[in-house]
Amino acid sequence: MTHYPHNSLFPETDYFVLSTVYDAETNGAGIKLFDVERKKVIYTTDTYGHEPYCYSYEPLEKIQALNFPPETVKRIETIKKRNLLKESEDPLTKIITPTPSEVPKVRDIVGETWESRIKYHRNWIYDIQIVPGRRYWWDPDQNKFIPSQSKSHGLDIPKSVNNQLSKYSGLLEVFRDDFIQEIPDMPIVACDIETESIEGQIPQAADPKYPIICICFADNQGKEIALVLNRKERNKGIKPIDTSPHLQVERFDAEEDLLKRSFEILKQYTIITTFNGDNFDFPYLHERAKKLAKDLKIRIYSPIKWNRRDKSCDFKFGLHLDLYRFYHNVAIRTYAFGNRYQEETLDAIAQGILGIGKVALEKAIFDLSEWDLVYYCSRDAKITLDLLLFENKTPLNLIFILSRISRTPIDNLVRTSVSNWVKSLFFYEHRRRGCLIPNQEDIQIIKGTQASSKAIIKGKKYKGATVIDPVPGIHFNVAVLDFASLYPSIISTFNLSYETLLCSHEECQKNKVPQTGYWVCEHNRGIVADVIGFIKDVRVQWLKPEAKKESSQKEFYQILERSLKVLINASYGVLGSDRFQFYCLPVADATTAYGRDAIEKAIQKSQALDISVLYGDTDSLFLHNPTKEQINEIIKWSKEELGVGLEMEKIYRYLVFSERKKNYFGVYPDSSVEVKGLMGKKRNTPSFLQKGFREVLAILAQVTTKEEFDEAKKQVINLIRGIYQKLEKKQYSAAELAITTQLTQPLHRYKVQAQHVKAANQLNEYYKKKNIDLVKAGQLIRFIKTRTTDRVTPLLLMTDISKVDVKAYKSMIDSTFDQLFGALDIEVEEIATGQVNLMEFFS
DNA sequence: GCGGACTGCTTACCT
């Protein structure tokens, strides 16, 4: 049954599509829309009469002979679809079911089916061609959403770019509005809850035995509300001096009234954001409300829909975005935020991104005075809001743009990883072109699972990038050239796609991929190459130049550019991941083979031009003191001969290499320092060493000439000597000496009793006695090297500072600074090259 | 019983 919304619900105004969901009542697609005029969420169901289906290669008669009852199969048709792998227009049997839940039943009986595992409401998006995050108006005559032309950003695509992008089979027309359309201004609120509990135990929604004592809200109109439970046993305390002046505090004697009020507030907003609300705040709030209702025999209506299977919480008339999930996403962390945070806690992310952390606590949350509790909780709500809206809504805009391009509902985008986004984009594009979406096995059977190359690392499937041995020493005036988006460029330029690699044409076999036995099709443009090439070119040809120009649109261009960067940078990786539906090992293998070919040829070319190459990694060349002409020459050569763009990335005033790859530091002309890979920068280096390392770099950053090194070196020696002495006198605190290592798997899975594993076991013994939650995978373990049987002691259990293993820490100081000195001394030539040991150095 | 050479495990980084 299709539910047509009453026209009064649908004034002829504009809507932004936020999300689609499975609608249990109609057993169809449910759509969440943002009503631009009334600034609220409208929920409706399919008005298009779209039907669930899947495909089979069995002829119509064979499917008919299966005698499906009408409640399982509604209709069977023969249609034609293009099969890219076979290069044919194939007749397929389309099996149409009355409801989405029948599709799996058909799949079980028919056996091999296609497109039967795509969620129905996602199918709806691909078929109706409605784009999440985009603007539509409602046409009551047609009962349809019509795309709305809106350009409030004032963005447009220049003619020249337009022409360059027109080669991509109509993609510009399809995606143009994704880029240029504005992001709606919606009511947004952040929410955080605090509960009563006992030391060391984290409350669980499965057993919501502790009262909720505080719920805080912060919205994008500047309103901040704190709901707090009056507890006789807690004093009011003193209002902290920098409590937000906007904060409105509401006190409740009864918890149930506090909860009811919180639901009232939540219902007013379109976007509700939390940090870990999918797994803690909302499940707990929901279950606590249920428990109170039952215990007190009253009615409390919770608007929270807790989906235990998906581990998510949602609202029918609102969209929940859990920022923990978003910031946890590896592609977002690395490409959108440049690894500005290394831990996925609210505090670490807020520190890294906003420069503001959580309120530091001296006692447990439930022991705080009322004002301190409100202060703490409201700060959490505020920084959560800021993590969605900082820098003119950068993260929210990023989410919208990625949703549009990947045809992924906004809330789903936040909860899923980049491979799902790329998969969704490819699903959409196959549908749009009338191509059958292949099953993963289809690609594997035809293209094979055997790599043409041999990986250097044991256990990897194929060979990756080339890394050049660095020339150790100090090098002044170093230019770094980078291949622009190397792998995506290769995929596009060399037409790499699951159907074009190892194609069936004899005549294409001469079109070889270097260093492999592969060949690539010369007749057909690959779908993967086309889509990736398009997105890469939109970014390179249009967005990157615009993002550099001074204009009122600059900021939005930058966000667009970053969104595409996320998709582009991850696109090669997913093709080499066997969990990805379009996984094609030969494509990934060929991509890196072309990459190795490019960097290797570029090195030869540099040498032919008499430029010395100091280092190179994957897509970069570090050139010593090249002239402008030499650089121009090699850039020109690359475009013409390799078909891949090479760009001047940066210049270092000087650069210091040791003999190690992926380890160096450089100083820019403005004296800023960049460090790569060195121990002093790693998060498992104790903080006293990280600090010493930073101080040494600060001294070296001041150096502008070779002559100044002697002076700088003396200072550095003094500094390091100071660190030695402080260590020997045991003047460093346990916290400064602590080594922080992540427990990446559950304790029982470790095959080796590594130091952090031993420390974790000690912690667990202690926790068991105290009846506190045990360590979990993902947690950071802090420990100190000690002269004890385990050789380690957890920071938490460190009582006797005299147990510190001074010898072990001395060798850590050694190896940290040897990385720098090894390189410096070769140039300074005061000490023999090779293994210069700091201990010898001082004697 | 103990140290050196070796392998493998583990983490954190680079592109």
Next chain:
DNA sequence: ACAGGTAAGCAGTCCGCG
């Protein structure tokens, strides 16, 4: 739950050694 390449530290094993 996107890829492979590199460095480092340490656990564990084997071997030799009157």
